[in-house]
Amino acid sequence: MPKKERGLVELYHENPERADWLVFGRKAGPDRRGFLRGAGLASMGAVLGTTIPFSANMPMGLIPAALAETVDEFTLDSKHGDMIVHNDRPVNMETPPHLLDDDITPTDVHFIRNNGTMPMPMSKAEWRLKIEGEVEEELELSYDQLMDEFETVTLQLQIECGGNGRAGFNPLPRGNPWTIGAIGCSEWTGVRLRDVLRRAGLKQSAVYTGHFSYDEHLSGDPDRQAISRGGPIDKMMDPHTLIALKMNGEDIPLAHGYPARIVAPGWAGSVSQKWLTRVLVRDREHDGPGMTGLSYRVPRYPVEAGAEVPEADMMVMGSMIVKSVITDPVGGHEVSAGRPFEVRGQAWAGDNRVAAMETSIDFGATWQPATVEAPVNRYAWQRWRANVTLPQAGYYEVWARATDDFGRSQPMVVPGWNPRGYLNNSCHRIHVVAA
Ligand SMILES: Nc1nc2c(c(=O)[nH]1)N[C@H]1C(S)=C(S)[C@@H](COP(=O)(O)O)O[C@H]1N2
Ligand SMILES: [Mo]
Secondary structure, eight states: OOOOOOOHHHHHHHOHHHHHHHHHOOOOSGGGTTOOOHHHHHHHHHHHTSOOTTGGGOOTTOOOHHHHOOOOOOOOTTSOTTOEEEEETTEEEEOOGGGGOSSSOOGGGSOEEOSSBOOOOOOTTTOEEEEEESBSSOEEEEHHHHHHHSOEEEEEEEEEOTTTTGGGOSSOOSSOOOOSOSEEEEEEEEEEHHHHHHHHOBOTTOOEEEEEESOBOTTOOTTSOSOOOOOBHHHHTSTTOEEEEEETTEEOOGGGTTTOEEEOTTBBGGGSOSSEEEEEEESSOOOSTTTSTTTTEEESSOOOTTOOOOGGGEEEOOBOOOEEEEEESOTTEEEOTTOOEEEEEEEEBTTBOEEEEEEESSTTSSOEEEEEOOOSSTTSOEEEEEEEOOOSSEEEEEEEEEEETTSOBOOSSOOOOOTTOOOOOOOEEEEEEEO
């Protein structure tokens, strides 16, 4: 076996104190802040090609963004060439931050998360949607019936994979190592799931949905489903939860669920079943693949990193949590010292709203308010902008922090570890060099 060199990123994961010592020559312990050996700082500067004016503020274990930003990339047809591919069987690709700059995410840069094999497309003419279970009358609807017999709505809706940010957890849970780009906010046209469920008539016993689709299990076994999730009836009756029939004004591409999918914005993307064929209304929490065990579940209480959590202590995830991304400039950008430049991005908060945005250029010692726009509609992400000035030449990081309307902010450190690595909403940061 070829011997793999241990990179700085890995060393930081394994032993942050030792990595800090090697890189910065920083003393471990409570008095470490500001104790930088000249030689360590100089060698760090040599790697980055400049000095670090706020180096005294750098938290222990922080991998400079300039070194953390290395990813393998290759391309796939019909998607933008800069998409980051984690897997091609099943297909999983995420969007790099600079491609998340649009208010409406173009189809060719929306992330893809597949659990199974993409199916051969069913034609719109043969496709049917069944509504079954705890309803007064079971329904079977064609694409045209959905379009013609129900009110169609067009909304900008964010879909974020529950595991977005997983790469930040240590130890790294199994699953795609998403960084920050398993998020998108496209324009979806469709009918409200609520209207269809009302037509069927919900029984008193209806508490949850279970979603079924025609993609294939990776094993090829036709009796197994790739994934079958659902949500509590309140969420599914929300007027923003759609049976989507179009994405950005066109037929939904195969990769995103042709011809119809659920879009349940603000919740783990897995609730938004693609290639939808059946909604089963349940009298209990749905128990399809992706609902049980550790999948899309988090511990009811904080656990130690790497802990084994008994299944009984895990609960199904609800809303995603407040988060933001810096979409411009891209990491490595060069600016003139003393001259303001714009930093901007998008922010979102699951079922909630982003109330405030701030940026920091000194590793979180101080924060400056940014502007944040109202969402176009509920569940659309929100554009934010800041004017930033770097005081002198050197290496900086711009950190961005969103706060929701309940006053909850993004943490600077990676939040609560959980067995499958969900809900990492730590601050996004980029490095900028001032000359
Ligand atoms: N049928 C089906 N629906 C699915 C999936 C899947 O594998 N099969 N993946 C889910 C997950 S985990 C996510 S995050 C979203 C991603 O939607 P996208 O690929 O359009 O971005 O689809 C969800 N719907
Ligand atoms: Mo997901």
